[in-house]
Amino acid sequence: MSKMSKSESGLLGRLPTEILTLIFSKLSAKILGRMRCVCKLWSQIVDEGIPYELPGSTSDSAYFVIAKSRHRKPTMTRKKHGSATFLKISSRVFSRFARSGRYFFENSCHGLLCFAHKGRCRFACLLNPLTQQIIKLPPAEAAAAAAAQPTLRLDEGSWFFSKYGLGFDSATRTYKIVRVFYLRCRGHCYEDDGPKYSAVNTQIYTLGFGKKVSSWRPITCVPPWPLPIISRAVFTGGFLHWVTGHVPEPLISEEEALNKHKIVTFHLSKEEFRLISLPRSLFAGLLLFYHLVDLRGVLALVDMSRRDVGMDIWTMKDHDKEEWVKTCSLRLPSFHPSNISSYSKSVIGPWENGKLLLLYGPSLISFDPNDNQWRCIYTLGLKDDRQSENNNNKLLLRRTTRTCLFYHPNAETEKWTRTQIPPGFYDDDTILCFYTHSLFCTESLLLLSPFSKSD
């Protein structure tokens, strides 16, 4: 049928890496595991596409995009963007999660994702997006179980909820999932007259290498401050971090804010909670608006409370002394505020060459703090990545079902363009970003999951 005479390897084996990657992206993780054994080049392609292994492997920065999939099989696409890599995973398992709407994402660590059940807060599971493996955690133990039937009922009586945090304990080389069980009394989360939660207990589940610990183990301490439901744990340097205030809110008085806004940390090895303070100058403005992010293993705080579109980034210099250092100020491209007001801005994580990866409205941008240059990145579960790259110098600001508004930063006058959305482009509204960093290697992981309602 085919004639491949003289060459030592078939023509198809000699396709450019880029095309081979496309082909590989259509294969299941299992076949990819086998393809590692075919030859060095293929092994390398697979390896570069699968940066997540158990801690110990080394690879460059890698970014994952989890996208909703029309395919049956999980697919992975490696996407070079300078020296950083995107890996797009379309996952049946994941889209099932997304569609059921019953699980929400808590946090991630080393590429493992922790999800909690929305209604029945005793249930949580871990997902390895690459192997498609779901690890269901056993439901909570007796102390909490009795209290666990009523779920998120907002306006009547009290209810219970759990906060989960997944981290890695480097001392024992095990993953630990921390679950804090809360009793919350009548009222809303952000009422001024203080929180009305009381932590019932804290439990730990260990998931390890060879170690088979299969039950929740209560520990004696509880967080010194309530963890808001929407606060997401950030894992850096052996600690889990939660912020105690999470929404933009007007600043009433500095002292009050200082007391209210803290970071709750949990030391994975020592298994103890502690409170640390935020940088004081955060409270200088009129508004409080910030979030935590993992910048290559260093805890960073992104302050967005200034009224312009800038962001200040603080990094934790010394965890014990609670010493923050202002690392940089970002000047973001400015637009008419109404165009982005409904969207979030946030720093997702580090990008190549000291740049940062930002979520800006519905766009992803890479931003260089040194020269305030930015670039738009399109990789989110796109069918037509290549096509959308043609729009590289425009920033997607707002979209409706069929058209979107692009901003041309290079145009002499600030111009708006209405553009047809390329097919397959942004068919998802909500983008969830998260990023983890491994202690053992330079690998890092960004997971972007458009949880969609349709399709």
Add this chain to the structure above:
Amino acid sequence: MSSSSTTTTTTRLLMLKASDGVTFEVEEAVATKLGAINNMVEEEGSEDLICLPNVNGKFLGMVLEWCKKHANNNTNSDKGNDEVNKWWDKEFVMDLDQNTLYHLLMAADYLSGTELVDLLTEKVASMIRGKKVEEIRETFKIKSDFLPGQEEEIRKKNSWAFE
């Protein structure tokens, strides 16, 4: 499917010249299924002759044949067209030998025919699925270039893939 089909009824013709001098006259709507050509048309506007020095006439012809089918089927916008396209795609890749597949892929990639690349890469992927390592090597005529022991080690590490 794609919402960006052209609505104009005037059919402009483009001349595409392959590396070996073979030229093809195609409707703009057909040729612009290829991202690269679409860009050139948009940028250069009036230029009607497009030289494609990286594509051989034989394969350019095949690529255009594919585009034509898809462009035609897209014009009478019907739900059934998806089926027709799918059926036709299947037919198109069915008997491709590796040599043709390789050159078509290179051509489609060069011309940014995203959908065609997708179709062809899927074809190659289907040649890999369900195969053992040795079978994959045989199919693609690849010689293992691992050092002794290296392969065993990788196999051991990926033992889950061999279950």
